[in-house]
Amino acid sequence: MTVVNDVDGAAGRTGGPSGARGHAALPKTRVLVEALPWLARFHGATVVIKYGGNAMTTPALREAFAEDVVFLRLAGIRVAVVHGGGPQITAHLNRLGVESTFTGGLRVTTPETMEIVRMVLVGQVNRDVVGLVNNHGPFAVGLSGEDANMFTARRRGAIVDGEEVDIGLVGDVVEVAPETVNALLDSGKVPVVATVARGEDGGVYNVNADTAAASLAVALGAAKLVVLTDVEGLYADWPNSDEVISELAATELEAMMPSLTAGMIPKMEACLRAVQGGVPQAHVLDGRVPHAVLLEIFTDEGVGTLITPDAKHSDDAPAAPAATVTSPIGGLA
Numbered sequence: 147m148t149v150v151n152d153v154d155g156a157a158g159r160t161g162g163p164s165g166a167r168g169h170a171a172l173p174k175t176r177v178l179v180e181a182l183p184w185l186a187r188f189h190g191a192t193v194v195i196k197y198g199g200n201a202m203t204t205p206a207l208r209e210a211f212a213e214d215v216v217f218l219r220l221a222g223i224r225v226a227v228v229h230g231g232g233p234q235i236t237a238h239l240n241r242l243g244v245e246s247t248f249t250g251g252l253r254v255t256t257p258e259t260m261e262i263v264r265m266v267l268v269g270q271v272n273r274d275v276v277g278l279v280n281n282h283g284p285f286a287v288g289l290s291g292e293d294a295n296m297f298t299a300r301r302r303g304a305i306v307d308g309e310e311v312d313i314g315l316v317g318d319v320v321e322v323a324p325e326t327v328n329a330l331l332d333s334g335k336v337p338v339v340a341t342v343a344r345g346e347d348g349g350v351y352n353v354n355a356d357t358a359a360a361s362l363a364v365a366l367g368a369a370k371l372v373v374l375t376d377v378e379g380l381y382a383d384w385p386n387s388d389e390v391i392s393e394l395a396a397t398e399l400e401a402m403m404p405s406l407t408a409g410m411i412p413k414m415e416a417c418l419r420a421v422q423g424g425v426p427q428a429h430v431l432d433g434r435v436p437h438a439v440l441l442e443i444f445t446d447e448g449v450g451t452l453i454t455p456d457a458k459h460s461d462d463a464p465a466a467p468a469a470t471v472t473s474p475i476g477g478l479a
C-alpha cells in the first residue's frame with residue numbers, strides 16, 4: 147500500500163484531503179507549463195553546446211551540466227557538445243614546466259605544446275565529459291575533430307593591432323564533415339567533440355573550442371549555439387563595468403569586435419560566424435550558474451548575451467534591435 151504524506155497536516159484535515167495536497171505541488175507545475183512552448187519549439191531541433199574549460203571548475207557544476215545535457219536529449223533535442231579545456235591544458239603544461247602564452251585569445255602552440263593539447267583535450271577532458279553524461283545512461287560518444295576528418299583546419303595567425311602574428315600550430319576550421327555527428331544524433335546519441343583537427347597539409351592543429359563549436363553548428367544547421375563561459379555574458383565596457391549586453395545583432399557585434407580583448411575575441415568571432423552562417427541564435431551563458439542551459443532553453447528568463455543575425459529589411463520584418471544592456475540582476479537598464 148502506498149501512503150501519501152499529508153504535507154499540509156491540519157489544513158488537509160480541515161479543508162478536505164484533495165485540495166491541500168494539490169496546492170503544495172502547484173509551483174512545480176507552473177515551471178513545467180512554462181517550459182511547454184520551449185519544448186514545442188526545440189523538439190527535434192539541433193542545439194550545439196560549447197562547454198568551456200572555465201565552466202568545468204567544480205564537481206557540482208559539472209554534474210549539473212551533465213543533467214542539463216541529458217534533460218535536453220530526453221526532451222527530444224538533438225544535442226551535440228563541443229568542449230574546451232584551456233585551464234586544464236595550462237595546468238598540465240605547468241606541471242611539465244612548459245611555458246604557454248596567449249595572443250589575441252589564442253594559445254601560442256609549438257609542436258611540443260600541440261602534443262600536450264591533444265593529450266589533455268582528447269585523452270582527459272573528452273573522457274571526463276563523456277563519463278559525466280553517461281552516468282545517466284548510454285548517451286555520450288566522444289570524438290575528436292580528427293575522427294573521420296570531421297574538422298579540416300588551416301593554419302591561422304592572431305590579429306594584434308591590426309597585424310597578423312604567427313602563433314604556431316593554431317588552426318581555423320575551413321571544412322566540416324558533419325556526417326559522423328549526424329549519424330550519432332540520428333541514433334539518439336550525444337556526440338562530445340574535442341577540438342583538435344587535421345590540417346589541410348596533413349598536420350595536427352589546435353582549434354579554439356568556440357571556433358570549432360560555431361563551425362559545427364553551421365554545418366549541422368543548428369537552431370541554436372549555446373556558449374558556456376565564466377562570465378555573465380558580454381560586458382559592454384569590460385573590465386570597467388559589469389553591465390551585460392543582453393542582446394545584439396551581428397552588425398552591432400562586428401562594430402564592437404576591435405574593442406574586445408582576451409578570450410572574448412575568439413568567442414565573439416565564433417558567435418558572429420554562427421549567426422552569419424545561418425544559425426538563428428548564438429547565446430553566451432554563465433557556466434558558473436548551475437543549470438544555466440536549462441534556465442535559458444526552457445524558461446522565460448533572459449540570461450547572458452544573445453547574438454542574432456541582422457533582421458532582413460523588408461516590410462514584414464522588424465528592424466535590427468538596438469543593443470540592449472541589462473544590469474547584473476537582470477533588469478533593463
Ligand SMILES: Nc1ncnc2c1ncn2[C@@H]1O[C@H](COP(=O)(O)OP(=O)(O)O)[C@@H](O)[C@H]1O
Pocket residue numbers: 198199200201230232356374375376377379380381382383384406407408409410413
Ligand atoms: N567584453 C568582455 N565581456 C566579458 N568578458 C570579457 C570581455 N573581454 C574580455 N573578457 C574575458 O574573456 C573571458 C572569457 O573567455 P575565456 O577565458 O576564453 O573563456 P572560456 O574558457 O569559457 O572559453 C572572461 O573571463 C574575461 O576575462
Ligand SMILES: CC(=O)N[C@@H](CCC(=O)OP(=O)(O)O)C(=O)O
Pocket residue numbers: 197198199200229230231232233235251252253263316317341352353354355356409
Ligand atoms: C588555439 C587555442 O587557444 N586553443 C585552445 C583549445 C581549448 C579551448 O578553447 O578551451 P576553452 O574553451 O576552455 O578556452 C587552448 O589551447 O586553450
